[in-house]
Amino acid sequence: xxxxxxxxxxxxxxxxxxxDATYAFxxxxxxxxxxxxxxxxxxxxxxHLESLAVSPEEQRGILRDAPLLRRxxxxxxxxxxxxxxxxx
Numbered sequence: 001x002x003x004x005x006x007x008x009x010x011x012x013x014x015x016x017x018x019x020d021a022t023y024a025f026x027x028x029x030x031x032x033x034x035x036x037x038x039x040x041x042x043x044x045x046x047x048h049l050e051s052l053a054v055s056p057e058e059q060r061g062i063l064r065d066a067p068l069l070r071r072x073x074x075x076x077x078x079x080x081x082x083x084x085x086x087x088x
Contacts, residue, residue: 016041 030040062068078084
């Protein structure tokens with residue numbers, strides 16, 4: 001394994017500031033699940049972001065749907081110019 005390959009697979013260190021209550025929450029969850037604190041935060045973040053993300057298959061379907069893309073572009077233009085009315 002050369003040095004570049006080694007660098008690509010090494011975990012990265014991130015500094016994260018948490019208030020006391022949030023820290024205690026993550027710490028307690030990690031202990032209950034027999035995980036390290038960093039693994040608990042990483043797992044929770046991944047799960048949350050994956051729940052929000054569009055799958056690659058769905059993304060390809062959206063990008064192939066020309067009528068949908070036209071409606072999305074028109075809606076974006078209308079929103080920027082504040083055209084239309086809010087419903088909901």
